[in-house]
Amino acid sequence: MSKPAPSSGFLSDLITRNASRLTGSDTRLLDVLVKDPVRAAIENGKEVSLRAGVHPAAAVRLAKRLGFEGYPEFRTYLQSSLVDEGNDFENPAARMAARLVRAEEGQVLSSILDSEIAALEALRTAVPDSDIRSFSEALRDARKIFIFGRGHAASLSSLITLRLQRSGYDVADLGDRTHHFAEMLNTLSPADVVWLLAFRRPSQQISDANGIASMRGAKRLALTDLHAARFDPAPDHQICASRGEAGESQSLVVPMTIANAIILDLAGIDAGKSIRSLEEFKAFRQSLPPRWRR
Amino acid sequence: MSKPAPSSGFLSDLITRNASRLTGSDTRLLDVLVKDPVRAAIENGKEVSLRAGVHPAAAVRLAKRLGFEGYPEFRTYLQSSLVDEGNDFENPAARMAARLVRAEEGQVLSSILDSEIAALEALRTAVPDSDIRSFSEALRDARKIFIFGRGHAASLSSLITLRLQRSGYDVADLGDRTHHFAEMLNTLSPADVVWLLAFRRPSQQISDANGIASMRGAKRLALTDLHAARFDPAPDHQICASRGEAGESQSLVVPMTIANAIILDLAGIDAGKSIRSLEEFKAFRQSLPPRWRR
DNA sequence: CTAGGTCTGCAATTTGAATTGCAGGCTACA
DNA sequence: TGTAGCCTGCAATTCAAATTGCAGACCTAG
Structure with a gap:
């Protein structure tokens, strides 16, 4: 507690420096403070804690944990960083x-x-909700789902796989396991869905997967950027989003956001299947001993 | 005194409307208030009146003369115009x-x-560039880099691994391969860097990895959200970013963007190592037969 | 299942800001 | 010059914010 409060700088410094001591109430408060630094600097402890849904005492305790004498001193600190950058409300x-x-x-x-x-x-104007919906409907009606992405898209495929599995769907990630490639595709039936992810260039393997899935009559979804949009037997549904400038944008933010929207929409149209499964997963995880959680 | 306080507008309106009633102390106070509206909205009556060189009671009387119930209500009015401006870019x-x-x-x-x-x-106000830089400097100077994330963070760890490898760094992804866990960590030396990723909850394995890395003297970086910020031997550098609402935000957009910034910054400070390696990779890929590209 | 530790909310207390009654001082005008 | 009216500073009081002790709840480890 004898740690002196820094004279200037960002709130994040404080948070990371004392991160080991923070509790649940603290994080809820900090969420509120970080989200709107202006209001945080203006309001008093009671208002902030009400907005965060915690007891006013929690605000005082947070301030002390961060090394301040009390909440007023903490608020003074918040105000100082506000005044320093107060010049630019552009x-x-x-x-x-x-x-x-x-x-x-x-x-x-x-x-x-x-x-x-x-x-x-x-994105807001480029992708209509109907495209999202056609993806989520296809996923909802699938017997089994295969996610396919190579390179950077493999990261996204693993994330999508994880989330869909937790939502109770039968999903296989073909992102990394090239060796199981043939075996997996061999089981494809017309009741299945293959979700292809491709950016920058259309990979040869992606094209192969598309061809095989087409032959076997599986439904094919493609989430791509503008550079990888060409699939020869055209997919049943395709969302094709620009990932910003032609510059060095390796970012997956745009496709990941679309995927999030699809998964969220899916939870809204599958008659509670996702919600129930997520609840079950949560309960299951909590039934495990702490060492195994996550 | 029964005049209701205007719901919106600027201080100058109030001043001109009640100009006839204002006294000497009032004008000295208003001088101070108008000169620095931000401080005016933040400070309390005592501080403002001291700065204006008048008695604290004068601040209360001014507020009442302007039609407010008391000084706190007056300050709320001053704050409202400040926050309204702030909301414009939100x-x-x-x-x-x-x-x-x-x-x-x-x-x-x-x-x-x-x-x-x-x-x-x-994020713009929450994470300073100096934090980004401390990460990129640590990565630049590392002998070998270990990326560690479980659950959703595993997707991010694979993406970071891929990008750093293409930038010419010696990177191992410990996201999925739990079986190699001990072997990998056993080779840790003080010249190495361990980059930990954790969201939602601090995983036990992450904590273990942090402890081992700390014992072996390796440099530890942590990219977390507010809920997973607790590492017992505090990492050498930590970036701790809020991922929006406490609601069902499973999104990795915020941490992924931070990681992108770090990798981009790294390319700017490693004397061309990243750039050269990316060029080489590009040339290498084009020298492969088409079937093997990506 | 139990014991120990930590966190949280409540409530009592403390602190400090805000308010107001009062007295002294200034000015304007007779 | 006297006096009425207003303004100002002081000090006592009121009120709200902030702080802290305490007890119940929760989690963890044994």
Whole structure:
């Protein structure tokens, strides 16, 4: 407790420095504080804790855990960082324009944020909800689901697999296991769904998978960017989203967000199957001894 | 005194409206308030009046003369104009709040976009570039890099591994291969870096890995959200980012964006190592027969 | 299943800000 | 010059925020 509070800097410094001591109430409070730093600096402890849904005492305890004398001193700290950056309430567009003029050094995160946010904003008009729905309907009606992605898309395929499995679906991830490739595809039936992921270039293996799935009559879904959009027997449904600038965008933010939307939509149309399965999984995990959780 | 306080607008309105009643102390106070509206909204009556060189009671009397119930209400008014300005660059958050009230049907993607964009916007103020830099410097100077994440974080660890490998670094992904766990960690030396990924809950294995890495003197980096921030021997560097609502946010968009920023920053400080390696990789891939590309 | 430790919410207490009654001082005007 | 009216600072009081002790709840390990 004798740790002196830093004179300036970001809240994140404090959080990471004292991360080992933080409790559940603390994180809920910090969520609120981080989300809207302006209100955080203005409001008093009672208001903040009400907004976070915790007892006012929790705010005091958080402040002490972070090394402050009490909540007022903590709020003073929050205010100091606010006043320091108080100069720029410009909109993001103006900020981006200003940055393009300035030198690049030391603006890495902010510059990436601008580009990601712009890409997501573009999504809003580029992909209609009906496309999301056609994916989720196909998944809902599938006997078995195969997710297929290579390279960067393999990371996404593993994430999608994990989430769909937890939602109670029978899913196989073909992202890494190239050796099981033939065996898996061999079991394909017209009741199955193959979800293809491809970015940058259409991989040869993806094309092969598409061909085989087509021959066997399985339903094929494709989530791609503009560079990998060409599949020869056209998939039953395809969502094709721009991943921002042609520059070095290796980011999977846009396709991952689409996948999240699909999975969330699926939970809304499968008559509670996802919800129930997630509940069961949660209960199951809690029944395990702590060492095995996750 | 029964005049109701205006619900919106600027301080100047109030001043001109009640100009006839204002006294000497009042003008000295208002000078201070107008000169720095941000501090005015933040500080309490005592501080403001001391700064203006008048007695604290004068602040209360000014507030009453302007038609407020008391000084706290006056300060709330000053804050409201400040927060209103702030809300202007927070469109997605406001929109999300509006939608949560409305019916959910048929807005899946747009709703997810709002929440992701709001989370990314919050990142801008929450994580300073210096944190990014400390990660990238540690990675640059590492002999060997170990990436560690379980559950959802495993997808991210595989993506990070892939990208760092293509940038020419010696990286091992401990995301899935739990069986090699001990063997990998056994080779740890103080020249190595262990990058831990954890969200939702601190996994037991992650904690173990952190402990072992600490004993062996390897440098430890942690990228977490607020709920998984606790590592007992505190890591050498930690970035701890809020992933939006406590609701069902399983999204990896925020941590993935941070990881992208780190890898991009790394390419800027490693004297061309990343760039060269990426070029080589590109040339190598094109030298392969088409069937093997990707 | 039990014991130990930690976290959380409640409630009592403390602290400090906000308010107001009062007295002194200034000014304007007769 | 006297006096009425207003403003100001002081100090006592009121009120709300902040703090802390305590007991129940939860989790963990044995």
